[in-house]
Amino acid sequence: MAKKLVLLLTVMLxxxxxxxxxxxxxxxxxxFVPGVNPDPFYITMSAGVxxxxxxxxxxxxxxxxxxxxxxxxxxxxxxxxxxxDIDALVTAPNDRAQSIPVLEEAHNxxxxxxxVDTFIGDGNYAxxxxxxxxxxxxxxxxxxxxxxxxxLADALGAGAKIYIQNVRPGISTTDQREEGCKQAAxxxxxxxxxxxxxDNSADTAQxxxxxxxxxxxxxxxxxATNTFGALGAGAAIENAGLAGAVQVALFDASEENIGYLRDxxxxxxxxxxPADMGYLGVITAIANxxxxxxxxxxxxxxxxxxxxxxxxDPAMARFIYTS
Numbered sequence: 281m282a283k284k285l286v287l288l289l290t291v292m293l294x295x296x297x298x299x300x301x302x303x304x305x306x307x308x309x310x311x312f313v314p315g316v317n318p319d320p321f322y323i324t325m326s327a328g329v330x331x332x333x334x335x336x337x338x339x340x341x342x343x344x345x346x347x348x349x350x351x352x353x354x355x356x357x358x359x360x361x362x363x364x365d366i367d368a369l370v371t372a373p374n375d376r377a378q379s380i381p382v383l384e385e386a387h388n389x390x391x392x393x394x395x396v397d398t399f400i401g402d403g404n405y406a407x408x409x410x411x412x413x414x415x416x417x418x419x420x421x422x423x424x425x426x427x428x429x430x431x432l433a434d435a436l437g438a439g440a441k442i443y444i445q446n447v448r449p450g451i452s453t454t455d456q457r458e459e460g461c462k463q464a465a466x467x468x469x470x471x472x473x474x475x476x477x478x479d480n481s482a483d484t485a486q487x488x489x490x491x492x493x494x495x496x497x498x499x500x501x502x503x504a505t506n507t508f509g510a511l512g513a514g515a516a517i518e519n520a521g522l523a524g525a526v527q528v529a530l531f532d533a534s535e536e537n538i539g540y541l542r543d544x545x546x547x548x549x550x551x552x553x554p555a556d557m558g559y560l561g562v563i564t565a566i567a568n569x570x571x572x573x574x575x576x577x578x579x580x581x582x583x584x585x586x587x588x589x590x591x592x593d594p595a596m597a598r599f600i601y602t603s
Contacts (some may be wrong), residue, residue: 307339308367309356310565312558313353313358314404315372315397316480317344320534320601321507321554322372325396326600328558329370336566339453341366348447348480350374354382361389368565370558372397374471376452380410394564396557399452404575414568417560417579419552421453422584425460425505428529429584430468431548432501435527438469442501443492445509446479457505457531473499478509485512486519493520500526507532507601510549514540532598549586551599556581 312329314322326342333340343360345352353374360366369386373379373395380400383393393413401410432442444461447454458475465472473496478485485508493499493516502517504510510530514537517526523545530537533551540546560579567575584599 285411292440307337308569309339309341309365309564310370310562311357311366311372311391312340312342312561313356313360313369314344314347315353315374316341316346319507320603321397321532321552323603324601325372325554325558328555328560329562330558331555332559332562334432336562338562338566340562345374348374350378350382353379356383357386361386361391366391367569368392368394370394370396370561370565373400373452374398375450376400376403376455377450384412392565392568394561395555396561397453397552403452403578410547413559415564415575415577415579417557417564418453418581419583421456421560421579422460422463424531424550424552425457425462426464427460427462427583427585428457428503428531428548428550429461429470431529432503432527433464433468433470435547436470436501439471440498440501441471441473441496442503443473443496443499444475445489445491445502445504445513446477447476447506447509448479454505457503461505470501478512480506480508482508482511482515485509486516487512489513489516490520493517493522493526502526503529505530505531507534507537510534510537510540511548516547518545533584535600535603538586538591538600541586541588544588547587549591551586551601552585553581553584554601 343356360425369391387393395416397418399416402408405413408569446458476488528546529548530546531550533549535550
């Protein structure tokens with residue numbers, strides 16, 4: 281990890297002082313396709329992408345899928361490839377399997393591919409199922425899920441029943457967060473009563489959570505794996521008057537989720553670092569174009585963990601997502 285950090289810092293220093301032009305003209309052009317927008321996580325990632333572009337003098341073409349769905353993102357990527365002026369692609373794949381063909385099309389067209397937040401295949405681009413992307417930049421999501429549900433175990437003790445609110449199977453990040461939570465539950469003696477999938481709808485998450493809590497009044501903890509699940513779960517718990525009675529761990533530090541933490545509706549918020557993901561995605565693309573051959577195939581970006589004790593600490597404010 282230390283060697284990776286030294287390498288990244290060295291590359292950032294070199295890139296910051298050397299102007300660069302792409303093969304198609306005066307500017308190097310990077311296409312950025314987030315997982316979905318509007319979404320506070322990807323809005324914050326976009327800020328990192330554009331900050332890096334400003335710092336390093338490159339052009340960003342951003343195209344936003346209106347849903348987190350490969351049938352929406354794939355045509356966007358195909359159209360960008362067809363332009364003929366894209367030097368690199370930074371993207372958050374919507375599905376670890378179904379996103380492979382369109383990203384391979386980009387690669388075969390000579391466009392380097394960097395995935396941020398999510399991955400394709402098994403995420404091991406060095407010697408795993410899929411190896412053509414330059415790098416996967418994002419959180420260790422198994423660890424994040426483990427942290428969240430270990431916090432529930434700390435609060436509730438062995439034997440407690442918990443509920444997981446997830447998105448849908450096939451999304452690399454949220455699959456791993458569920459895996460990490462279940463591993464923590466097994467290690468710490470929690471019972472996972474149910475897992476529901478909301479398909480990135482806060483309304484669906486709210487309805488599902490309300491129904492599960494009504495049918496299972498002995499559930500005393502829950503984990504929501506992303507922003508939309510967190511918003512819906514938080515609203516359901518608040519509406520049911522169960523703030524404090526049900527311990528809740530949420531992923532993603534949207535302003536709404538931080539509000540739930542402040543008012544006692546939730547106990548812990550796991551903040552990723554999407555701006556770092558976006559910034560490092562741009563750096564990786566440019567480093568590759570300049571002939572750097574030692575960029576890591578996997579760049580982890582870590583977490584900040586919000587609790588009631590630190591939520592108002594000024595040092596933590598930078599980890600709250602942009603709306």
